[in-house]
Amino acid sequence: METRLPELRKMNKLTQEELADLVGVTRQTISSIESGKYIASLPLAYKLAKVFNLKIEEVFELEEEEV
Amino acid sequence: MEKFKKELKSRVVVGFGFSAIIILINIFVPMFFETSFKNGFVVGMFSGVAILAFIMAIQAAKALKDPEKLRKLYIEEHDERELEILDRAMKFALKFTLMLGLIATSICMYIDTKIAIGIIGTICFMSLLTFGAKVYYDKKI
Numbered sequence: 001m002e003t004r005l006p007e008l009r010k011m012n013k014l015t016q017e018e019l020a021d022l023v024g025v026t027r028q029t030i031s032s033i034e035s036g037k038y039i040a041s042l043p044l045a046y047k048l049a050k051v052f053n054l055k056i057e058e059v060f061e062l063e064e065e066e067v
Numbered sequence: 068m069e070k071f072k073k074e075l076k077s078r079v080v081v082g083f084g085f086s087a088i089i090i091l092i093n094i095f096v097p098m099f100f101e102t103s104f105k106n107g108f109v110v111g112m113f114s115g116v117a118i119l120a121f122i123m124a125i126q127a128a129k130a131l132k133d134p135e136k137l138r139k140l141y142i143e144e145h146d147e148r149e150l151e152i153l154d155r156a157m158k159f160a161l162k163f164t165l166m167l168g169l170i171a172t173s174i175c176m177y178i179d180t181k182i183a184i185g186i187i188g189t190i191c192f193m194s195l196l197t198f199g200a201k202v203y204y205d206k207k208i
Contacts, residue, residue: 024141029148038148 002061006034008052023047071141075127082124089117161197165190 009019016030023044032038033048040048040060049056093110100106130137143149168190175183 020142024145026142026146026149029146032148038151041147044147 001036001039002063003033003036004059004061005030005048008054008059009034012052019048019051022051068137068141071145072131072137075131075137075140078127079124079131082120082127086117086121086124089113161193165193168193 005019009016014022016027016034020027020030024047025044029038029040029044033040042056045056045060049059052059089110093114096106096110126140130140168186172183172186172190175186
């Protein structure tokens, strides 16, 4: 799973802590999603996309072998 | 969040209530029963649980008074990654315990049959419980 989360977060001048607070998770969860260690659940992916006013597929993208 | 507040309130009641009962047992049991290693062990075991329950009750009571602490505790306890880590850790621990139990049973069978039967009984109970939980969640999810 590829994500544009770090890029979007920086564009919106948000820290991992602030983004975590906005979606109700810990900073470590955001960090793990950004590094690709953890795949966000559908509700969390939705909340994250909503923070940036984007669609889920604009924030997350499945890699070729996952499709 | 309201559901979590209710959960914390019951945690406070249960935590303080259980601690109070254990304190009373610690005071009165030595008065009416002979002090022995067995009694001391059981009371000590429950005292350990009571200390944990007391700490959790204090944490819950503090969170109920402070909205910021409440929010942080909610995130801490409901963070999906933390829950998945806990889930995976418990699955691993269960498999490891079952494997270790089987090895221990095989060794104990040559040393003390009663202990071996005790361990295999525990393994069977844990397996049945896991199967029961699987059937329950199969229907629920």
